[in-house]
Every structure is written in C-alpha cells, then in structure tokens.
Amino acid sequence: MLDTAKVMRIGLLGMGTVGGGVYEFAQARKDMEIAYILDIRQFPELQCTVTSDIDVILRDPTVDAVIETMGGLHPAYEYVCAALRAGKHVITANKLLIAAHYRDLVQLASENHVALRCSAAVGGGIPWLxxxxxxxxxxxxxxxxxxxxxxxxxxxxxxxxxxxxxxxxxxxxxxxxxxxxxxxxxxxxxxxxxxxxxxxxxxxxxxxxxxxxxxxxxxxxxxxxxxxxxxxxxxxxxxxxxxxxxxxxxxxxxxxxxxxxxxxxxxxxxxxxxxxxxxxxxxxxxxxxGAGRYPTAYNVLQDCVDVRNGLRGFYNNKMEPxxxxxxxVIRQYYVRTAQIDEWLRVHIDTILDCGVVTTPLSVTQMHAWLQEQKKTDPGCFVASIRE
Amino acid sequence: MLDTAKVMRIGLLGMGTVGGGVYEFAQARKDMEIAYILDIRQFPELQCTVTSDIDVILRDPTVDAVIETMGGLHPAYEYVCAALRAGKHVITANKLLIAAHYRDLVQLASENHVALRCSAAVGGGIPWLxxxxxxxxxxxxxxxxxxxxxxxxxxxxxxxxxxxxxxxxxxxxxxxxxxxxxxxxxxxxxxxxxxxxxxxxxxxxxxxxxxxxxxxxxxxxxxxxxxxxxxxxxxxxxxxxxxxxxxxxxxxxxxxxxxxxxxxxxxxxxxxxxxxxxxxxxxxxxxxxGAGRYPTAYNVLQDCVDVRNGLRGFYNNKMEPxxxxxxxVIRQYYVRTAQIDEWLRVHIDTILDCGVVTTPLSVTQMHAWLQEQKKTDPGCFVASIRE
The missing domain is CATH 3.30.360.10 (Dihydrodipicolinate Reductase; domain 2)
Structure with a gap:
C-alpha cells in the first residue's frame, strides 16, 4: 500500500480561473493542502497564507510541491526554476513555458530529483500525457x-x-x-x-x-x-x-x-x-x-496525485535533439488566394467555384509557398485534403 | 523514486492468443519475468517452467503475481481464488469471471492484501478502467x-x-x-x-x-x-x-x-x-x-506495471448492492416485428416502410415487451432513437 498518511503541502502560484478550480479540488481532499497562494491580490476568506513573495513559499521546508497556474513566460519561468532548485515538485498547466524551455526544465527537475508534470498543458482536462x-x-x-x-x-x-x-x-x-x-x-x-x-x-x-x-x-x-x-x-x-x-x-x-x-x-x-x-x-x-476551469484543474490535481504516489521526473527523460x-508527407491541398502565381498555376489539379485543388505536394512545399504568399495576399487560406 | 530493482515473477495461466502476447511483452521487459506457464500443452522452446499443475506455481513463494488469460468460468475461478488466497496478485482479462464473481473476488483480494486488476476485461486494449x-x-x-x-x-x-x-x-x-x-x-x-x-x-x-x-x-x-x-x-x-x-x-x-x-x-x-x-x-x-492479441496484452501488462508500482486492491473497493x-429512461423506439400486438398498436407513432416508430416509452417497458414478443416472433428487432 502506498503511503497515504502524509499530507502533500502545496504552494499555488496564481489564483485565476484554473488556480481557483485547483484550490477547490485540493481543499476537498484529505491528502493535500494548499499551504500558500502566490497572488498580488488578497483573499482574506481563504484559510491559507497569501503572499506576493515567491521566496516565502520556497523557503518553507514543509512545502512539497508548487503548482503554477499563472500562465505566460515571465515570471512563471523564473519561479518554476527557483522551485525546482529549491527541491519542490512542480506541476504546471503552462504549455508556453514547457514548449519554450523543455530541455532546461526537464534537466533541472532531474538534477534536483523532483517531479515536473504538465498534464493540463496539452488537452486541458483530457488525460493525454x-x-x-x-x-x-x-x-x-x-x-x-x-x-x-x-x-x-x-x-x-x-x-x-x-x-x-x-x-x-x-x-x-x-x-x-x-x-x-x-x-x-x-x-x-x-x-x-x-x-x-x-x-x-x-x-x-x-x-x-x-x-x-x-x-x-x-x-x-x-x-x-x-x-x-x-x-x-x-x-x-x-x-x-x-x-x-x-x-x-x-x-x-x-x-x-x-x-x-x-x-x-x-x-x-x-x-x-x-x-x-x-x-x-x-x-x-x-x-x-480541452480547456475550462474544472477540466484543467482535474488534470493538475491528477498530477499531484501521481507525484504523491511516487512518480518522479518527467514523462520521458530521453531528450535527443x-x-x-x-x-x-504528400497531400493534395485546397488553396484560396487572390493571386494565383506561376508556381501554384503549375500545381493546380482542379479549379473550384471558390479556390483550387492542387496536385499532390509535400507539406514542406505547401507551407513554404504559403509563408511567402501571405506577404502579398494575407487573406490566403489553405487546407490539406485527407484520405 | 519507486523501487525498480526487484523483478516481478509471474505465473501465466493459459498460453492462447492473449497469453502469447503477454509472454512476448513481458519477456521484452527487464522488470518482469514469466517464471511459469500453466498449460496442458508443452512449449519446449520457452525458457520458463511449463506445468499443468496450478499448485506448482502457487506453492512457489518467489512468484509475485498470476496472470489469468485462460478465459471461461472454470477452472479460472478456482485458480484465481487459490492464487489470491496464496497471496499472489492477480491480473486477469476475464470479464465473464469478474462480472459473475465481482463481490467475492474483490473481497478475497482485499482480505489477502493483494491486488486484483482486470483492465483488459473491458475495452481490450483501451485504458478504460x-x-x-x-x-x-x-x-x-x-x-x-x-x-x-x-x-x-x-x-x-x-x-x-x-x-x-x-x-x-x-x-x-x-x-x-x-x-x-x-x-x-x-x-x-x-x-x-x-x-x-x-x-x-x-x-x-x-x-x-x-x-x-x-x-x-x-x-x-x-x-x-x-x-x-x-x-x-x-x-x-x-x-x-x-x-x-x-x-x-x-x-x-x-x-x-x-x-x-x-x-x-x-x-x-x-x-x-x-x-x-x-x-x-x-x-x-x-x-x-477493443480486442486482439497485442492490444489486450498491452492492458494486461499495464496492470502488471501498476501492481509493481505499488497499486493494491481493486479499482474501487466500495461495493453497495x-x-x-x-x-x-424514456425514448422512442424503432420496432420491426411480424406480429403487431395490441400493446404495440397503441404505442405506434409512425409507420415506416419497414417497421414502426413508437411513441416515447421507458427502457423498462420496451425491454419487457421485447422479451415476451421474442417468444412468438424470434426475428423481432428493436432499436432506440437517440437525440
């Protein structure tokens, strides 16, 4: 049986839509406790310490984990790095942060032997990751x-x-x-x-x-x-x-x-x-x-449960550039543009009432053309035709 | 970090389609070992002991878990009960067994402080349970x-x-x-x-x-x-x-x-x-x-991973009759029958070329009628119309 005696003490960074859902779900559990909330606003009705100073949370040795639901790159990146360095597990819903700093965050978690989880970053409430x-x-x-x-x-x-x-x-x-x-x-x-x-x-x-x-x-x-x-x-x-x-x-x-x-x-x-x-x-x-207060909070809390049950590290610690x-990848494309250029003309398969269908083209070819075309025809639209 | 040092030793009951897939997946892992196979056939090419005597497996104190992929109620039920009593974790893909003996098997696992998992019993390879x-x-x-x-x-x-x-x-x-x-x-x-x-x-x-x-x-x-x-x-x-x-x-x-x-x-x-x-x-x-050798074996192995990672008991140990x-539950039904009786006649909403559509009826009403009707018109067919 897993150790269910210890209560996981959490610092919650950000009390917005998702943060509020996380707070509600966590407070309903006996095995978790929101010990701190980091926010510039005050919440006198809540039973935990509210602070705008991240160090107050990270210096408390009884805090096991930090949940980041602030969003944005800064100061989320700095706070998450500091939390990992302080030996706190980090759970975040921040896809911007994880996509941009994948390698260094995973390495930092690994070096500090703590978990980094971000299940709510992809698919909101879907247990995808x-x-x-x-x-x-x-x-x-x-x-x-x-x-x-x-x-x-x-x-x-x-x-x-x-x-x-x-x-x-x-x-x-x-x-x-x-x-x-x-x-x-x-x-x-x-x-x-x-x-x-x-x-x-x-x-x-x-x-x-x-x-x-x-x-x-x-x-x-x-x-x-x-x-x-x-x-x-x-x-x-x-x-x-x-x-x-x-x-x-x-x-x-x-x-x-x-x-x-x-x-x-x-x-x-x-x-x-x-x-x-x-x-x-x-x-x-x-x-x-894929989004919303409770679905997203659900995935965040599931991460907490997994960390509490002993999960460490990231989903996959292998990181080959x-x-x-x-x-x-070859497909036919629907293209609607105000200016059919020479390249496109050569690759037309069918002319429709609205737009054209191309001959089979690679994703590389089509996207390269689209990026150029948007400079002169910003209203241009393309869609691949899937079998 | 979870203990990853110990190899889980497994007795595999039944080397059929699913059992064969389980054997393949398990042998590819370093943390699991198929120590025994229970089958009436011999498999001299395999590296483990093959026996037709369940007691040989259950008496071995180094066996941690039993995987049951024999199917059918008997002797699967007797073998699974004996395994639970012998303190072995049980992983089974047998929905017949679990549906019929839900309460006593879950209780037996609980009394013996071992895990009982059956993820492959519903949805084959889908991680549903x-x-x-x-x-x-x-x-x-x-x-x-x-x-x-x-x-x-x-x-x-x-x-x-x-x-x-x-x-x-x-x-x-x-x-x-x-x-x-x-x-x-x-x-x-x-x-x-x-x-x-x-x-x-x-x-x-x-x-x-x-x-x-x-x-x-x-x-x-x-x-x-x-x-x-x-x-x-x-x-x-x-x-x-x-x-x-x-x-x-x-x-x-x-x-x-x-x-x-x-x-x-x-x-x-x-x-x-x-x-x-x-x-x-x-x-x-x-x-x-929802079925097939590898998808089903995948869910069986996932159960083994979960048990190895410390999961005990059943998915939900609450069992209120x-x-x-x-x-x-009220719906309109499509009904095709060779004999439209008085009850059905009263409940017809629309007559189609083939069959009729009823007025809104409860699932209880419709299924009670169907069961009676099948005695005289075994070819009768019904389907509910969903909004």
Missing amino acids: PNLECALEQENIIRISGIMNGTTNYILDSMHRSGAGFAEVLKKAQELGYAEKDPGDDINGADIRRKIVISSNIAYGCVIQESDVAVAGIETITDADIAAFKRMGRICKLIASSRKLSGAVAVYVEPALLEPPMHESAIPGNFNLISFTGEHIGKQSFYGQ MRVDNSS | PNLECALEQENIIRISGIMNGTTNYILDSMHRSGAGFAEVLKKAQELGYAEKDPGDDINGADIRRKIVISSNIAYGCVIQESDVAVAGIETITDADIAAFKRMGRICKLIASSRKLSGAVAVYVEPALLEPPMHESAIPGNFNLISFTGEHIGKQSFYGQ MRVDNSS
Whole structure:
C-alpha cells in the first residue's frame, strides 16, 4: 500500500480561473493542502497564507510541491526554476513555458530529483500525457495527431453548422468564454504548435524546436470556403500531426478537410480529440474538454496525485535533439488566394467555384509557398485534403 | 523514486492468443519475468517452467503475481481464488469471471492484501478502467456509455457501408478473426452486458446483478432495417449505457439509432469508444482496439506495471448492492416485428416502410415487451432513437 498518511503541502502560484478550480479540488481532499497562494491580490476568506513573495513559499521546508497556474513566460519561468532548485515538485498547466524551455526544465527537475508534470498543458482536462506516458512503458509510438484546441474547433464546428462567417462566430465564442479577447495564438495555430511539440518530444524522446514546426491557422477562413468544403462532402478541422521518421520527425499544424465518418470529423463544439498510434496496439484516442476551469484543474490535481504516489521526473527523460522534415508527407491541398502565381498555376489539379485543388505536394512545399504568399495576399487560406 | 530493482515473477495461466502476447511483452521487459506457464500443452522452446499443475506455481513463494488469460468460468475461478488466497496478485482479462464473481473476488483480494486488476476485461486494449479509476480520485461519475464490443461494431459498420445482409457480414467477420466461431455472446449483447456491469460497479461503487440488466442484441437485424435507418439519416450502433440514480442505477444494452455527427456514430470497424461523464469535468471518451492479441496484452501488462508500482486492491473497493431501474429512461423506439400486438398498436407513432416508430416509452417497458414478443416472433428487432 502506498503511503497515504502524509499530507502533500502545496504552494499555488496564481489564483485565476484554473488556480481557483485547483484550490477547490485540493481543499476537498484529505491528502493535500494548499499551504500558500502566490497572488498580488488578497483573499482574506481563504484559510491559507497569501503572499506576493515567491521566496516565502520556497523557503518553507514543509512545502512539497508548487503548482503554477499563472500562465505566460515571465515570471512563471523564473519561479518554476527557483522551485525546482529549491527541491519542490512542480506541476504546471503552462504549455508556453514547457514548449519554450523543455530541455532546461526537464534537466533541472532531474538534477534536483523532483517531479515536473504538465498534464493540463496539452488537452486541458483530457488525460493525454499520462496515457502517453503509460504507453511508452511498453510501446513504440510512431504517430500523434488530433484536434488540440477547443477555440478553433468551436469556430469551425459553428461555421459548418450555421453557415455564419468567421468574425460573427468568433464574437460568439468570445461571449461564451470559448475564445480569449485576443484569440491570436489560438486561431493562428501557435497554441496547437506548442501542444504538438510537447507531445512529440515526450512520445519520441526528443527535443523539437517550436520554430521548426510548419503551422497554418484558420484566421483567414471564410464562409465561402466552408460552403466549398460542404460541396466536397468534407468537414474542416485544424489538425496537429507528427510522425516518427528515421533521424527526424514530420510535424506540422494545418487545416484539414476530412470526410465523414472519419473520427476527427465528428468532434463537436470546443472538445478535443488526441490520438497516438503504437506499433503493436494501433490507434488510441482520448476525447474531452480541452480547456475550462474544472477540466484543467482535474488534470493538475491528477498530477499531484501521481507525484504523491511516487512518480518522479518527467514523462520521458530521453531528450535527443531532432530535425523536423515534412518533405515525405504528400497531400493534395485546397488553396484560396487572390493571386494565383506561376508556381501554384503549375500545381493546380482542379479549379473550384471558390479556390483550387492542387496536385499532390509535400507539406514542406505547401507551407513554404504559403509563408511567402501571405506577404502579398494575407487573406490566403489553405487546407490539406485527407484520405 | 519507486523501487525498480526487484523483478516481478509471474505465473501465466493459459498460453492462447492473449497469453502469447503477454509472454512476448513481458519477456521484452527487464522488470518482469514469466517464471511459469500453466498449460496442458508443452512449449519446449520457452525458457520458463511449463506445468499443468496450478499448485506448482502457487506453492512457489518467489512468484509475485498470476496472470489469468485462460478465459471461461472454470477452472479460472478456482485458480484465481487459490492464487489470491496464496497471496499472489492477480491480473486477469476475464470479464465473464469478474462480472459473475465481482463481490467475492474483490473481497478475497482485499482480505489477502493483494491486488486484483482486470483492465483488459473491458475495452481490450483501451485504458478504460485505469482512467475511470483515476477519475474516481476526484470526481463523482454520473454516467457511462459506449461501444464496448468490436465484433458487433464491425458487423453494423459493414452492413451500413456495403448494404450486405447480417449472415454474409458475420461470415466475413469470422474469416477476419473479428468474430468467434460461436458469436452468440457478442451479437446477443451478453458480452457487453458484462462490461457495463463491471464498469458501473467500479464507477458507482456498487454491485449490480448481471441478470438485472436489460439487454437487446443485434442478432436479428436485417439489411432492410439498415436501409430504413439510412432513410432516417441515422446509423445503428450497439450501445451500453448506465446512469447513477438516487438509490438505483439505470443500466441497459440496446441497439441505438444515432444521428451523425454524433461521436459514437463515427466509430469504424472493430473499434470501441467508451465514455464517462464526471460531475465537474464533463464527458471523457476513450477509443481504440477493443480486442486482439497485442492490444489486450498491452492492458494486461499495464496492470502488471501498476501492481509493481505499488497499486493494491481493486479499482474501487466500495461495493453497495444496487437495484437496477430503467423506468425513468424514456425514448422512442424503432420496432420491426411480424406480429403487431395490441400493446404495440397503441404505442405506434409512425409507420415506416419497414417497421414502426413508437411513441416515447421507458427502457423498462420496451425491454419487457421485447422479451415476451421474442417468444412468438424470434426475428423481432428493436432499436432506440437517440437525440
């Protein structure tokens, strides 16, 4: 039987949406205690010490773990580093932080013999990273893919259902709390890129540079595009994919046109679906709320339970620097642009009422063209056609 | 850090399809060793002791755990009981055994302070029960539902795609190894009933009698039924459902007519999709191979890893005897029968080319009628219409 006698004493950094959910869940447990809250605001109604000084928390030898739910890179990075150096386990929901500082944070945790967990950083409330970690016990993971962002799935799903335009749907998503005031990182794919980088690093035991990963978002999609996809009998989803190659990884984020009943095409609203493929066990998928106060807090608390049960280190401590190579992934693309240039003209397979379908092209080719094209036609939109 | 020095010594009961996969996976690990195989056949090529005498294994004090992959109730039940009494952890893939002897096996494990795990018994290779167990750490689970049988999903999916008849598709499923020679327990829903009983017992901390659970299978479905569902714009899936009520559980298995893009309607071939709904975190779903050598062996080995890492007991040791009550679940049904009796006539809402649609009825009412009706019209088929 695991030692269930000791109460885990926690310093909670940030009492926002997720932090508040974490506080509620933790206080309901007998084996955990929020000893400190780090926040610039005061919470006189709470039973714990509230401070704006991280050192007060880190100097207390009775604090076992720090939960970081502040978000952003700074001062989260400095606080998390200091916590690891102080011998505290760190649990964070911060994908920005983990994607940007993967290698040094994992090394720092390892050097200090403490756990670093970030299950809520990918998939919100979906137990994605813990299940990926379990699979690695026995399996060679060869592929990852999925819908990893609820905001964009909500927007695309709504546009398909209602026929409404992007701006109108985005406004509604913001009203419902499904999209941030500044939705930039969600709709341009940057948020998803962080999640596929973290997932791939863990799955393949490597370190991928975020900036090496090709990304196309949905910020320029229009109701005319959606109407064209409907005529093709397809549904548009923003998909992150990665595949293990020999000495490299293919990894990219792009809108994809799926044919029902393909599993990903059925994912509604702001839900996520993330899958891995193992060499022996095939594809396994995990579905649920990719964001939100309680789902995210749930994954944070699950990390605490795992650390309390003896888990140490990161999900996968292997960290081989890895090259990104998307040249072997070949697909046809839907392209809508105001200016069909010479390169595109040569690669047109079919002309549609709205946009064109290309001949088979590599992800490398298409994304390179798109990046150039956006300089002269910022409204340009592309989506790969999936079999 | 958990103790990783000690090798777990295992007695493997049964060297069939799953047992062979377990042997392969275990031999590839440094922290586990198959010390014995119990089988009536000899395997001179294997490096472990092969015996047909269970006592040889149970008397060896160096054996930590027994993996049961024989299947069937006897002698699996006697062997598992003897192993638990001998202080060995037991890992089994046997849903028949766990559903039938839930209470006494869990109690026996508890009395002997050993683990009893059966993750492969529900969902094959899907980490369903371990994730349900994790969720119980923090959540009140209020609902379970899903596609829990690959054979029937393959048959229904093929019938929808090809328009072929039941017998033809079943024959192909048997050729592909997706259906047993005697597919009775799969197609009549008995296999799924065991899985929803085990899942519900764990989720709600109760004990449900298998025989209390209403079940309707797909053994009488025809290509004409499928054509009727297509005209309705719906897809037929065999769904197990349960819901926690006050002092009772609603639990039943029946064909259900789903409207795309409902998630379950998109599940292809012999895959499974199983979901729970938590009070705070909403719906989480788990998708993958519900059967097969390696997927099933994967879950068995994961149980071994968990036991080795210190897990003891069952997924949920709470066992409150629980009444089944389906009277509050109200739905319209599709019914095709050769003899429309007085009760059905009164409850017809719409007459179709093939079959009728009823007015809203409770699951209790419909299943009671079906059981009677099958005596005079064994070819009768019903499916609930889901919103």
